[in-house]
Amino acid sequence: MDTTARNLFSAYLRRVQDELQSGNATERTHYSALKALVESIQPEVKASVEPKRIECGAPDFIVTRGNIPLGYIEAKDVGAPLLKAERSNQLKRYFASLPNIILTDFITFRWYFDGNLTDESKVGRVGRDNRIKADADGVEKTYRLLTGFLEKEYPSVGTSGDLAERMARLAHLCRETIVSTFNVEDKAGSLHAQLEAFRDNLIPDLKPEDFADMYAQTIAYGLFAARCECENPKRFSRREAAYLIPKTNPFLREFFDHVAGPKLDSRIEWGVNDLVELLRRADMAEVLREFGKRTRREDPVVHFYETFLKAYDPKVREMRGVYYTPEPVVSYIVRSIDHVLK
Template sequence: MDRKPLKDYLDAIEAAMRRGDATEHTHRPALKTLIEALAGPGVQAVNEPRRIACGAPDYVIARGTVPLGYVEAKDVGANLNEVERSEQLGRYRDSLGNLILTDYLEFRWYLGGDLKLTASLPRPGRDGRIRWNDAAGSEVGQLLGQFLEADIPLAASPAELARRMAALARLIRTLIERTFSGEGEAGELHGQLEAFRKVLIESLTTAQFADMYAQTLCYGLFAARCNAPAAGFTRQSAAGALPKTNPFLRRMFNAIAGPDLDDRIAWAVDQLAELLARADIAAILQDFGRRTRQEDPVVHFYETFLAAYDAKMREARGVYYTPEPVVGYIVRSVDALLRRDFKLADGLAHAGKVKLTRPKAQGKGKETLETHKLQILDPATGTGTFLYAVIASIRAQFEGNAGAWPGYVAEHLLPRLFGFELLMAPYAVAHMKLGLELELSGYDFASDQRLGVFLTN
């Protein structure tokens, strides 16, 4: 091992301390230089005060946009045992797979939340001198080398992936709240909150906005990763995965996951994207689907994620999905009842219309309008399981007549298919899932069309 970077680092620490006015901020340039020297070309140790003020670790170590690890630094002589027990470090250990805690002389390395190695450089003597020690230098060099080359443990099960996604979602939620409070009323997040209030929920609070934002980022990236290869997967590439079923949702996801995402939040979202890129999503979902007996584990995984993210919210909002065999039975039963008792020969696919009269919206008198006789509404649609089954049931009647399907969807399906949902993440997933299903069936959304799935009570 080349001892020079570590000896130069120790000399810089000693010189700063001998001046008598050193703080933890004083030593940051020296640690940045050390890490970049040991890592080699292409790796940066980013120390961004704006991020730190909002709750980010002191250093994000990255190769390009790919995060390699994080460093939380305290002043020389700080009690690292106390820091280790703090809420802040607990949050970092839960959410960041590769982490170092240091007081610039002692280094503690955590991988997957577990303490792996501890090593220390010599401390100043009574004369203020720090005397080099080959053995100590070698131990710290090895620790930093393993940190920089760490193979972050993959999420190997649905429960583990949900836990790690949830930890990052909570971290992102905190970052959003702190960034919001620190940016001023003209800030980007304030503008997005007003857009959410205008288009989605007028009474949305700042805390609800941060929660909605974090959940949408996390589960939106997860859903995008389920339809994308691991190679080259980033938050920027995921932003284009939403179908054209909801123009506002597409713009929103591009704003909160695209290249213009606030730097104080982006580092954590990049960590989430890296977690998803490294996870064996196909194997995890196959195992999850096998155990839950669900045909579409992408949709039903949200229940597992929400249980890890906020179990009380899951219970309060009733996020417990109906098993797909039950969904199928209910949809087939409704179709049969429509045919038998209501004499609609096409069942759920019935496209007949009726004329209704109603008071004019403005002025006196009444107006006549024509609307479909059979309307379909799921008042608690979640991720769209029932609507998905309805579409599949109707689509089956077009076997052998695929050419008529796109026209039917535009004229007789979208105008009468509706869903209401309270939570932003399942709302986004419902749009993604149903939109992708319709596109795969041969239907292409026009620019002025959208699914009738709404975020509302």
């Protein structure tokens, strides 16, 4: 670790110490210090914090390079028991869905990849007077930990089962975020407008909780279908997905224009971006080849939906209820049949 990096950590620890000694610090007090540290280690990286997004279930920090998600940071108050936090339902949901995440109390850093603890470090020790005694070895290890976290690539997927499981876990997280956002959103908000659009075009008496299921599934499987049509995975994005959805049905076209554009609620956007990155990195040719060989079905894009839904919720798959299964949406996306939703 060079002198510049040491100076970054010295500045970080001084700032956290000053905030602790103010006497009224909370975990949010230290957000800006950690944000500055992460962004200074790799200047092209952005660590963003949005309170409204956090309140609806997102981790505290979303770390990106350009539009590509790199990972997440969940922060607790200084001295908080991280092992207890690790066992919480909140962290279990994150570990199941998000491959690259750090849990920290701003002094101790625990890095997890694919739900497994990869590394742990501690930059120092907080005394009774709230002074921080830095640990040189711990600081260097934390620098390596954060650098590794920022450089870790999302997993590449090459089997239909693995892709379905990862898509389903992210769709679950999206569903939970949609429910939370819907409950706090004004009735004139975008999700309420989307619910009315679903009622007008699909199911007149659709309930909000079932709408959240349909919304999450439609995003996930719509992105999957679009990815199957994308010849250059490096170009795959929310905008590219919207472009690849056929124009023969205005409802779905408008839905994906909404998903791809600036109108998508930022409280939901992060989960959608993770789905895009998962699919962008998937070896789709191998996924479809392996799926077709294993199931001996002629149209793997259509029938993969069964595999996805089984991973998403086996009970829903058995029910086959129209409230829970947006099959008209899936059939339309894949086959471009303009009368399916009429």
